[in-house]
Amino acid sequence: MKNIIIGTAGHVDHGKTTLIKALSGIDTDRLEEEKKRGITIELGFAHIPNDAGYNIGVIDVPGHEKFIKHMLAGIGGIDFVLFVVAADEGIMPQTREHFEILQSLGINDGIIAVTKKDMVDDEWLEMLLEDVTDYFKGSFLEGKPMFTVSAATGEGIDELKEAIIAKCDRENKRREEKELFRLPVDRVFTMQGFGTVVTGTLMDGNVHVGDDVMIYPEGTKAKVRGIQTYGKETDSALAGQRTAINLSGISKDDIDRGDIVAYKEAVTVTSMLDTEISIFSSTDRIILNNSRVHLYCGSDEVLCKVILLDRDAAAAGDTCYAQLRLEEPMAVRRGDRFIIRFYSPIITVGGGRIIDASPSKHKRNKPEVLAGMDVLANGSLSEIIYAKASERRFVRQKELAHELGILESEMQAAANGGMESGALTVLPDDTLVSDSKLAHLTDDMKRITEEYHAANPLADGIPRQELISRLRERWFTEDDKLIQAFIKYMLSEGVIEDRGKSIAISGFSIEYTEEQKALKDKIASIYRDAGIEMPKNDEVFALYKDARIVRAILEDLEGEGVIRKVNPSYYIESSAWDKAVDTAMAFEGPFTLAEYRDRLGTSRKFAAEFLPAMDKAGITVFDGETRTAVRK
Numbered sequence: 333m334k335n336i337i338i339g340t341a342g343h344v345d346h347g348k349t350t351l352i353k354a355l356s357g358i359d360t361d362r363l364e365e366e367k368k369r370g371i372t373i374e375l376g377f378a379h380i381p382n383d384a385g386y387n388i389g390v391i392d393v394p395g396h397e398k399f400i401k402h403m404l405a406g407i408g409g410i411d412f413v414l415f416v417v418a419a420d421e422g423i424m425p426q427t428r429e430h431f432e433i434l435q436s437l438g439i440n441d442g443i444i445a446v447t448k449k450d451m452v453d454d455e456w457l458e459m460l461l462e463d464v465t466d467y468f469k470g471s472f473l474e475g476k477p478m479f480t481v482s483a484a485t486g487e488g489i490d491e492l493k494e495a496i497i498a499k500c501d502r503e504n505k506r507r508e509e510k511e512l513f514r515l516p517v518d519r520v521f522t523m524q525g526f527g528t529v530v531t532g533t534l535m536d537g538n539v540h541v542g543d544d545v546m547i548y549p550e551g552t553k554a555k556v557r558g559i560q561t562y563g564k565e566t567d568s569a570l571a572g573q574r575t576a577i578n579l580s581g582i583s584k585d586d587i588d589r590g591d592i593v594a595y596k597e598a599v600t601v602t603s604m605l606d607t608e609i610s611i612f613s614s615t616d617r618i619i620l621n622n623s624r625v626h627l628y629c630g631s632d633e634v635l636c637k638v639i640l641l642d643r644d645a646a647a648a649g650d651t652c653y654a655q656l657r658l659e660e661p662m663a664v665r666r667g668d669r670f671i672i673r674f675y676s677p678i679i680t681v682g683g684g685r686i687i688d689a690s691p692s693k694h695k696r697n698k699p700e701v702l703a704g705m706d707v708l709a710n711g712s713l714s715e716i717i718y719a720k721a722s723e724r725r726f727v728r729q730k731e732l733a734h735e736l737g738i739l740e741s742e743m744q745a746a747a748n749g750g751m752e753s754g755a756l757t758v759l760p761d762d763t764l765v766s767d768s769k770l771a772h773l774t775d776d777m778k779r780i781t782e783e784y785h786a787a788n789p790l791a792d793g794i795p796r797q798e799l800i801s802r803l804r805e806r807w808f809t810e811d812d813k814l815i816q817a818f819i820k821y822m823l824s825e826g827v828i829e830d831r832g833k834s835i836a837i838s839g840f841s842i843e844y845t846e847e848q849k850a851l852k853d854k855i856a857s858i859y860r861d862a863g864i865e866m867p868k869n870d871e872v873f874a875l876y877k878d879a880r881i882v883r884a885i886l887e888d889l890e891g892e893g894v895i896r897k898v899n900p901s902y903y904i905e906s907s908a909w910d911k912a913v914d915t916a917m918a919f920e921g922p923f924t925l926a927e928y929r930d931r932l933g934t935s936r937k938f939a940a941e942f943l944p945a946m947d948k949a950g951i952t953v954f955d956g957e958t959r960t961a962v963r964k
Contacts, residue, residue, distance in 0.1 A: 335572030336500045337533050339391040339407045341434060342416035343424035347447035347483060349376065351416060352392050354483040355493055356380045375518055377531070377574055379562045380493065386500045387562055389574035390414075391533070393430075404628040404671055407433065409516065409533035411572065412499060413442035415473060419452045419480065422460050423467050429680050432612045435471065436683025437669040441502075443495055444468070444478040450485050506536060506571035509739055513537030513545075514594040514665070515575060516630035520587045526558065528584045530593060532631065534575045537598070540568040547582065548592040548663035549601040554582040590632030592663040597734045599663040600689040608709050609638075609672065609684035610651040617674050617681045619646040621696070626678060627656060629670040629686075635659045638672070641696055641705065646682075653705040654684075655694055664689050665737040690735050692725065713738070717746050718755055722766040726807075726814055729762050761817035776806055777822055781837050790842050790884030792891050793834030831891065842888055851876055852885045859895050859905040864912055864934050864942075866904040898945045912942045913951055922958035 340348040353359050358378035376392035393407055407413075413434055417427060434442075444464065449457065457480060468474050477495050481488030519531040539545070543556045558578035559569050569575040577593060592599050611619060619625070621640040626633060638646075639655040646652055664686055671683040687708040694701045707719045713736075720732055727735070733743035747764060750756030757770050765773065780802050784794035796819075803815050819835065822828045829836050844852060855875065858867060873882050886903060889895045895903045904912075915932045916923075929939040943959060946952040952959040 334386040334500050334502075334504065335389075335506075335570055336386060336412075336502075337389045337391065337410045337572060337574065338412055338414050338496065339410035340393055340414050340416055341407065341430040343418070343421065343426040343430075346416050346418035346421065346424075346427075348414075348416045349392055350483040351414075351445060351447055351481065352376070352378050352390055354481075354486065354489045355496070356390060379574070380496065382493075382497050384497050384500070386497065387573055388496065388500060389533070389562065391574075404433070404633075407439075408437050408630060408669060409535050410439060411441070411502070411505075413439055414496070415442050415444050417444065417446050417460075417464055419446050419448045419457055419460055422463055427467075428614060431468075431471070431473075432614065433671055433680060433683065436610060436612075436671055438685070440472045441499070442473055442476055443492070443499065444473060444476060445492060446478065446480045448482065448484075449480045449487060450482040504572065508536075508538055508571045510538050511595060511739060512598060512737070513539050514592050514599055515539070515577065516632070517587060517589055517591045517593060518631040520584055520589065520591075522584045523578070526578050528554075528579045528582055528587065529576055530579060530587060530591075531574070531576045532593070534569050534571050534573050535630075536571050537595075538568055538570045539575075539577070539593075543595075545579075545593050546596050546598075547579075547587055548594060548599050549661040550586070550591070551601070552582055552586055554579040554593075590630070592630065592632075594663070597731075599665055600735055601661050601663050602689050603658045603661050604691055604693065605656040605658070605662075605664070605686050606688035606691040606694075606705060606708065607654050607656055607670070607684045607686055608651065608705075609646065609654050609682055611646050611648055611682040612680070613649045615648050615679070615681045617679060619672075619681060620644065624675045625681075626673040626675065627658065627662075627670055628673070629662060629664055629668055632662055634662050635675070639694070639696065641694060641698075642702055653687075653702060653709070655691065666735060667737060692723065713742075713746055714749060717743070717764070718750065718766050721750075721756055721764045722769050724808070726763050726765075726809060726811065729758065729764050732764060757821075759814070759817040760820050761813050763814055763817060773807075773818060774822065774827060776803065777818070778827065778837065780806070781828060781835060785837065785840055788880075788884065790844070790848070790881055790888065791834070792842060792888060793829070793831040793836030793840070795834050799835050842884070848881060848885070851881070852889070855882070855885055856889060856894055859889075859903065859908075863905060863908045864932065864938055866898070866902050866908070866938065866941075869901055869903065872903075898941055902941055913946065916943070916946055916952055916959070917961045919961055922955075922960050924958055928959070 340352065342348055356378040378390040380388040380390060382388060391410060417423065446461065446464065479488050479492045479495065481492055514536055515532040515534050517530045517532050521529055523529050539556060541556050541559055545554055545556060547554055556577055557580040559566050560576040561569050561573045619638055621644050623638045624635060625638055627636045636656045636658045639657060640646060641653045641655060643652060666686055666689045668686045669683065671680060673680045687705065704719055707715050720727060729743050729747055730740055733740045747756055747758060751758065755767050757765050759765065780799060781794050800812060800815050804810065823830055826838050829838050855872060873879050876882050890897060893906055896906050896909045898904050912932060916928060925939055925943060928943060929936050932939060943952060947954050950962060952961055
């Protein structure tokens with residue numbers, strides 16, 4: 333079944349609501365004030381019955397300039413427009429404003445309805461039709477069906493309805509995959525016996541009763557209790573349907589028009605947007621750099637500052653790149669269209685599209701920034717993914733799929749293509765990096781490790797935690813899992829070697845001077861001769877003027893397996909340690925320190941050092957009085 337949403341547009345009092353009633357039998361003016369004043373103030377909703385089996389939803393928008401913000405809350409999700417021009421007035425201010433808004437929002441199809449035919453004579457009507465045709469020349473409405481109708485007499489209504497139904501036989505361009513579900517809220521209310529209800533145009537994906545959803549930008553959890561489409565209860569709703577969702581677990585006061593109902597992580601909550609904006613040709617307003625404007629996207633409205641990236645001012649007819657810095661967070665998806673209105677007076681001046689929903693803060697007039705914006709605005713998916721994988725910040729594949737508004741499977745396929753060509757690498761934690769970024773990261777790791785080798789020539793490598801700390805500082809990240817993943821990747825590539833507690837450049841070896849070699853041999857012989865009556869570290873450090881050299885020799889001997897660290901104060905020759913362990917393991921049952929001392933044949937001093945070390949290693953278990961060897 334086709335699911336189509338059409339929206340009205342046109343000047344106030346040009347008969348949009350009356351025309352919808354004639355087509356659908358539904359009066360979309362539901363407010364008392366609307367009926368009293370005879371103008372539409374809020375969004376109205378209807379559906380057109382038909383025998384073709386289509387779900388045709390209609391959004392009736394206000395035409396008065398004071399209610400443009402209400403019009404913007406509903407018009408962005410339509411498939412095509414029913415553009416209304418009254419025969420007795422013709423092209424008027426809001427005709428122009430609505431038309432420019434539609435073009436900025438990317439609406440590219442429609443039908444023109446010239447209403448109130450009964451109020452003019454044939455000569456006037458002929459002249460009016462010429463004016464309307466001329467006005468829409470060169471636009472998406474040029475050559476589109478145009479009907480003259482009268483809701484009062486019914487003339488032309490059936491023909492218009494047939495044309496609407498015929499236009500519904502079109503390719504569905506909306507994404508229906510479940511994980512892309514999102515519904516911008518244009519109305520929220522409480523229904524007795526049901527609780528909180530939200531309505532909106534289901535933009536993408538699908539939703540089912542019982543689904544867990546989130547309300548963005550706040551990120552509040554809720555559950556779908558019930559669904560209605562076109563006034564009928566249903567178990568599910570699809571992209572392209574006017575949908576009402578009964579939510580449980582959330583109060584009406586926790587939801588506002590402009591919020592997004594979506595699955596977890598299906599939209600990006602942001603306070604900054606990279607955009608391509610176009611200023612209306614008809615406006616006499618100029619947007620200066622750092623101007624404060626009203627931003628309308630989906631059904632939401634926030635204030636923001638416009639940072640023009642390649643100029644100081646944007647005037648009528650200009651198209652340029654701009655970073656919008658929002659005063660409140662907004663939930664969006666890359667590719668979304670928006671409208672901007674002047675801060676004061678509130679006049680519609682332009683619109684555009686989001687090319688990056690998670691940008692970094694940019695400096696102005698930088699060629700590399702503008703080149704990157706070109707890729708984001710006009711590049712292929714592979715080129716965009718490469719650009720995002722080259723940025724300073726780190727991003728995982730799943731996160732990037734959500735940012736770009738694509739399926740995780742689409743991201744995986746694109747990433748696989750990049751990996752095959754060598755352009756992309758996926759780290760063990762799923763972080764995506766480009767070849768150019770990988771080269772920089774590799775250089776960072778090699779430089780830090782080599783600098784440590786140069787400063788500490790007798791150390792077998794840089795301590796792992798010190799390497800992590802230095803990379804954390806250099807890469808401006810607190811994500812240790814990312815750094816660990818990169819170290820793991822570098823190890824797999826043979827760039828570095830794991831030396832236990834330290835990391836070394838592949839192939840690195842300690843090179844001693846003749847004097848240091850002699851000192852190393854001497855220290856090794858001291859431990860070998862001492863056996864279980866091991867020397868204290870202070871005694872060994874006293875052998876040489878530079879304690880750093882002695883420490884490096886001890887660590888090297890430990891790495892070679894010649895000695896073993898008992899505790900911070902003692903090392904022991906490895907075979908002597910084995911003897912100490914074997915003595916403890918020879919006890920059939922619990923034993924005391926004194927019994928261990930006597931069997932080992934040493935003093936209490938050394939026995940008291942060995943046993944706690946064995947406890948810590950899990951060789952023995954101490955109950956406060958005796959120890960027992962652990963049999964494995």
